[in-house]
Amino acid sequence: MNISNPAKASDFKSDLKPVWCPGCGDYHVLLSMTKALAELECRPEEVAVISGIGCSSRIPAYLNCYGFHGVHGRSLPLGTGLKVARPDMTVIVAGGDGDGFSIGGNHFLHACRRNIDLTYIVMDNRVYGMTKGQPSPTTEPDWDSALSPGGTGLSPFHPLVIALASGANFVARAFSGDIKGTSNMIVEAVRHPGFSFVEILSPCVTFRPEQREWKSAIHPPTVEPTDDPARAARRIMTDDGFNVGILYRGTRRPYRIGDGVASREVGDLDTAFAI
Amino acid sequence: MSAGKSPVGADIVDLAELLAHAYAIEVEAAERYRVLGDQMEVHNNPELAGLFRELAGHEEKHAAEIKARALKTGMAELKPSEFKWPGTEGPELAALDDAHYQMTPWHALQMALAAETRAFEFFNSIVESTAELDIRKWAGEFREEEAEHVALVEGLLEKYPEPEAGWSEDDDPPNMQE
Ligand SMILES: Cc1ncc(C[n+]2csc(CCOP(=O)(O)OP(=O)(O)O)c2C)c(N)n1
Ligand code: SF4
Numbered sequence: 498m499n500i501s502n503p504a505k506a507s508d509f510k511s512d513l514k515p516v517w518c519p520g521c522g523d524y525h526v527l528l529s530m531t532k533a534l535a536e537l538e539c540r541p542e543e544v545a546v547i548s549g550i551g552c553s554s555r556i557p558a559y560l561n562c563y564g565f566h567g568v569h570g571r572s573l574p575l576g577t578g579l580k581v582a583r584p585d586m587t588v589i590v591a592g593g594d595g596d597g598f599s600i601g602g603n604h605f606l607h608a609c610r611r612n613i614d615l616t617y618i619v620m621d622n623r624v625y626g627m628t629k630g631q632p633s634p635t636t637e638p639d640w641d642s643a644l645s646p647g648g649t650g651l652s653p654f655h656p657l658v659i660a661l662a663s664g665a666n667f668v669a670r671a672f673s674g675d676i677k678g679t680s681n682m683i684v685e686a687v688r689h690p691g692f693s694f695v696e697i698l699s700p701c702v703t704f705r706p707e708q709r710e711w712k713s714a715i716h717p718p719t720v721e722p723t724d725d726p727a728r729a730a731r732r733i734m735t736d737d738g739f740n741v742g743i744l745y746r747g748t749r750r751p752y753r754i755g756d757g758v759a760s761r762e763v764g765d766l767d768t769a770f771a772i
Numbered sequence: 773m774s775a776g777k778s779p780v781g782a783d784i785v786d787l788a789e790l791l792a793h794a795y796a797i798e799v800e801a802a803e804r805y806r807v808l809g810d811q812m813e814v815h816n817n818p819e820l821a822g823l824f825r826e827l828a829g830h831e832e833k834h835a836a837e838i839k840a841r842a843l844k845t846g847m848a849e850l851k852p853s854e855f856k857w858p859g860t861e862g863p864e865l866a867a868l869d870d871a872h873y874q875m876t877p878w879h880a881l882q883m884a885l886a887a888e889t890r891a892f893e894f895f896n897s898i899v900e901s902t903a904e905l906d907i908r909k910w911a912g913e914f915r916e917e918e919a920e921h922v923a924l925v926e927g928l929l930e931k932y933p934e935p936e937a938g939w940s941e942d943d944d945p946p947n948m949q950e
Contacts, residue, residue, distance in 0.1 A: 536851055644949050674860075
């Protein structure tokens with residue numbers, strides 16, 4: 498494949514045809530990612546996109562850069578390991594709300610806390626799309642479906658609040674249908690040092706067809722991003738879930754190799770463990 | 773959100789920049805129709821796959837014509853954020869979120885009509901707001917081409933009546949809760 502210099506958005510698209518349902522929000526996210534990578538003037542060989550399992554987690558296959566379609570819920574440990582081993586690379590971890598907040602929930606907390614310089618994109622459709630429509634941690638308690646008659650009655654997980662409370666250094670919400678806004682937000686997230694979290698509301702038109710209406714519910718931010726976690730928390734807790742924009746840009750120093758680590762070479766480990 | 777309309781004509785500074793926009797409009801529209809064609813192929817709607825690919829072919833032809841014109845003027849190299857689109861992406865892009873695996877030619881042509889009309893309006897806003905004579909002249913020519921495309925799609929639509937309500941119902945959907 499001939500890559501232009503600088504690489505164009507289309508250079509980041511692979512030749513594989515996506516198998517997502519027509520109308521799925523993830524098509525928009527794919528486009529936004531290719532535009533963001535072109536905007537960042539990255540080369541495909543300098544970028545790795547790591548995912549877990551789910552419809553959304555198919556995204557590395559559709560991108561032309563390094564990619565790894567990992568184990569369900571384990572994309573963040575993989576991304577963390579890669580970034581620590583290859584700090585020169587741009588590492589983007591991507592997946593769904595089931596992958597990231599259910600089976601991968603514990604990794605999410607600790608990835609925020611570790612504040613390693615990578616970007617985590619969650620395509621949140623408030624459902625498990627790939628396994629045919631089970632409720633996820635972000636599903637509304639009263640979502641009535643064949644698999645959850647009358648709704649789960651459970652309080653939804655609030656990803657942005659949890660990210661903020663756990664130490665993420667950049668917290669934002671985007672809407673997949675706003676391709677320009679989403680790609681700008683990905684650019685900002687990648688540029689911001691430390692762990693950047695972007696929740697992208699991305700409709701599942703098959704199991705949540707009512708989410709096609711999200712495009713009329715979305716509204717722009719009313720305030721500027723803040724570096725004050727208390728203000729950010731108040732704002733996130735009081736919004737209606739459809740407020741998009743950058744909510745928090747923190748100033749925590751990202752984790753660096755060597756922080757709190759006594760030995761760095763494999764040989765040093767041998768010595769340390771020698772009996 | 774970055775959506776919203778604003779006139780862009782006054783912001784286009786020279787012919788090289790105008791050409792970059794005109795070229796991107798056609799290339800991206802062609803890519804978008806190819807994506808939709810692929811979706812329809814994957815979801816076993818061969819009639820629509822063929823129609824979207826035909827639309828893509830038209831856009832590719834226009835893109836080649838614009839590229840040839842740019843040999844004289846040069847074409848600006850723009851990053852995605854440097855394009856002065858009035859909305860969240862190029863005006864001639866068919867709306868991806870309107871796609872449905874059971875859609876009919878009528879739906880596809882409605883998408884195309886909306887896209888061509890937006891492209892017409894884009895060049896029209898340049899014609900109406902630029903102070904540069906040669907930009908106005910070239911944008912006027914692009915506007916006329918878009919008007920022809922609108923007429924072409926309207927002509928095609930006469931062959932395809934609007935489907936009856938219930939077109940999206942499927943007794944055996946590919947994906948359902950079990
Ligand atoms: C260890 C393990 N447990 C369960 C599954 C089944 N599984 C596959 S995808 C998925 C949920 C996907 O939901 P989400 O991450 O929200 O992605 P979407 O498909 O909605 O994009 C589940 C439970 C699995 N593949 N592996
Ligand atoms: S099932 Fe839902 S999430 Fe999966 S591809 Fe279809 S629309 Fe997208």
